[in-house]
Amino acid sequence: MNAQLTDNRLGQIELAAIAGICFLLLDAFFYQLVLGELPCAFCNLIRVCLMLLGSGLLLNRVFGINPWNYVLSAFGALIGSLLSLLFMFAKAPAWTKPTGSAIFGLHMYTWTFMVFTAAIMFCLIMAVLYARRDTQVSEPASLAARPKAHGLIIGVFVALVAANLVSAFLQNGFDHFMAGGQQHYRMLYDGDVMKP
Template sequence: MVMTIDTRHLKAIDAAALLGISIVLLGAFYYQFALGELPCAFCNLIRVGFMLLGSGFLLNLHHGTRASNYVISAVGALIGSLISLLFMFAKAPFWTTPTGSAVMGLHMYTWTYIIFTAAIMFCLAMLALTVGAGAEESPSAGTFPKVRSAATALFILLVGANLVSAFLENGFDTFRAGGQQHYQMLYDGDVMKP
């Protein structure tokens, strides 16, 4: 006897997870625009990890709950976690200066490592729940359509905004490791250009 799960519940959890990722990306934009802390190369790559993490949840919301979508999210979380860990190792030596503001005593790269590691565990739990309970390949459920639409629209807007921001910051060049002081595509002759 196989236990079945109502996919409306899974979609509600996926919508909440997508909203959580959007809140993290909004927080990154707050630090970028309100506090003037432009993202460095690691920060931009960490944002890509959040976009990959959210893409699996987005697919679940609009194409039915599938185990493969949780795998996409878990891979995105793993990539983001490894980039965050690499950033932490880069800032570990005593002669380096921490990058960005600290929130509750921890810098953003430490927080993102914690969030991505928790997201990996969440994706694995959802994957086990989906496969073990027979919720795979279920049709799209119609619960909370406004919340689903709002979560989707906000996430897609933030993905687009991150792509535009990264392009304005770096242009057609590769990400710069030292951190940006200005937007290269809006550069107006600053002599301190890196």
């Protein structure tokens, strides 16, 4: 009973974390689609790391809690944190121009550095909380025991992963990720310079 209660609480925390990742991906799409700021190579790679972070948590929600899923999430967060830090260093010199719009005075790569660093700690804490239990792998919660938002949040996350893959393909085609300043989607561009 106590283990089941702990699993339910951990599941609610993980579901909230997946919802937060969905919010970040939706925010990135807002800047991309509404404000017209196409993601650069760093931005696309940071999005991949957000998807890796969410994938480990998603596996826990669908197949039951497993410590290796936290390793996958922590790996995505670590790579994302390092990429964001590298992006911050690339924009640190006074002669460089910041990329993208600022949100509350900080650019997206600064925010993602803080989010990924916090996510590493989150994954470690969740793994420690789970390790205090006796079992290796817990069974997924029954459909009745899952929160009502469970399916919605997971569905939104999966849809955002698919949308990011389509977006990256439309932007870069079969070529490598392009550097910043890209003005159009390569796969939709017909050479007309008047089109965005």
